Amino acid sequence: MLSSTFRAASIATFLATAILVFSAGSLQAHDVAKEMSAAANLLLKTLDQDQAKAIQFEFDDKLRKDWQFIPMEREGLGMKAMKPHQRGLALSLVQTGLSHDGFSTAMQVMALEQVLHEMENGSLKRDPTKYHLFLFGTPADDATWGWRIEGHHLSVSFTIIDGQQVSAVPAFFGANPGSVPQGALKGLRVLAKEEDLGRKLIKNLSVKQKETAIISADAPNDVILGPGRDATPLKPAGIAAADMSDAQQKMLRELVEVYLGKVRGELADVDRQRIEDAGFENVFFAWAGKIAVGERHYYRIQGPTFIFEYDNTQDNANHVHVVWRDFTNDFGADWLKRHYEAVEHAK
Template identity: 40%
Template sequence: MSNSLPRIICLISLLYSTSVVAQNAQIALTERMIAVTNEFLESLTRLQNSKGVYDFDHEERLNWHFIPKERNGVVLRSMSDEQRAVAERLLRTFFSASGYVKAEAIRNLETVLAEIEVNGRFERDPELYYITVFGEPSMETNWGLRYEGHHLAFNWTFVRGLGVASTPQFFGSNPADVRSGARFGTRVLAAEEELGRDLLRSMSASQRDQAVIEQDVPRDIITGSQKQVSPFSDSGIPYSQLDSRQQQILVNLIDEAASVQAQPVYQQRMALIQEQGMDAVRFTWIGSSDRGEPHYYRVQGPGFLIEYDNTQNGANHAHLVWRDFAGDFGRDLLRAHYDAVAASAPEHGH
């Protein structure tokens, strides 16, 4: 295995084309993530461990969703105060500061829903969020971590300490705009909504003709909770046909969605998008440009997809997902690793 490491490092470097400084930052972050995840695992009871720890190759690792339902993992409300403190440190390590604030705001919208949906069909509880670990966290293993509950679904995959995959990534907000009660005026995904609308409204008639698809607004993100997604057919307006101000709005929109990740992961994402070429990134809109009316947009590049919708509950229920066509659940990193191992294995005669 040791003979394969230089080749693996080379493949990962080519895959992400990161600088030495960025790679060092990525390694330092991974070491912190490993340390805090192991601290979390050590805090678990035997029962919690049985619910929240799986082998890396277990099918549960791909079993993600964003709807309210019972999940497999260590649920927040089962944790002691000491375990909650470790879990908070873990989440603050995996998210950026702004990402952690956004995740907490989404989790706390469950109290708003509990007030709105008296005797509703779902249990609304901000403690019904789960942490699940796959494999044994170390720099020498493949392992993963999932943080998930209603309208939160984050998946991180680590391959031999040499790369971090951070998709699928999902945020949702219901209500999208809190219109009563103690949290009146809260709009957790306001920036994601307004940047998309600002971009559309800035367009000329001919640009809108390219960007807008005239069809019924999707009820939800189109890719749902699929385990793997493929690019949509070429539609929408390409970055190259936007003026400089419009291009900056589109970059800001992508940045808003990426920046919830810890800084080295965020930088890796943005660098990869630039490397693959911004000119090939397209923006597509479906629905009304008026606030409060159903609408949907997507941003698609050669390697990634962002989908946003606000259509349910009178267009007051928003979703945003980030997918990586080759890299969801670390598929590209794992493929590079396995190819490197196969290439470095000695040939045997028969």
């Protein structure tokens, strides 16, 4: 059932649209890069020698790609080691990369550490201030550098190339508890839209469509392309958007927007266009596990350029992990390759 949405436009119209999107996207990403550089340098001005040493790394340091989301001791500069005004400036940097929804989600993920602290009788490993910032390279308006915010259930990496392009992947968010069972935040579901819209889509597929979309009776214990794994495409599985009705495609697009919508609109626009250019009809939705609320479940949305994964299997299916990876541009890999080729050519 290939929707008319996928009918080819004229070559002239396509080229005109592509030029407009590329130009607007580049200019907007450039503005975001400048904001990131300004925010990072403002924070750096307030740091003492030890703090500056903790937060700064060479751009090619192996830690740049060594992202994690578990509660652990980390390098980088922790919020706990910052003075109150420095924490404000650190969060100002975080705001330059995330949308309103993404920043709110990040703050709620941090708040869940207090919930766990109370649920686990004052466990010292649960602490809303144990989130760390990393700067890779030297932030400047025309520089190639990167930064990351990371802690338990939160890890988002940004790579800036020549001050012109900004990659916002890998991006990981988690929620434990998925639904807070008690206390002042009882009922809070930090990643509710990811769960509810995914379940809405699988439930709205026909019986025959479900036979294609459901790839396993049980869900994997976690997202597959997590830390330590390259962003390598998984074997396409599930049901393709091309085989969905218009209404189902609309649901799938709405779910895609939840993931893209975590980052700044200017950055999301670039990735959204890459998805469209590769053909939305080639995006697959795959489900594993049960459909009922409270049962172990997993789904993934995979296209030629990207994958979004959702897993809710731990703690009686009340512990959510979601991740966004890009097959060619994780950590800005594709743009960096072009950057280095241009530099070599210039020599």
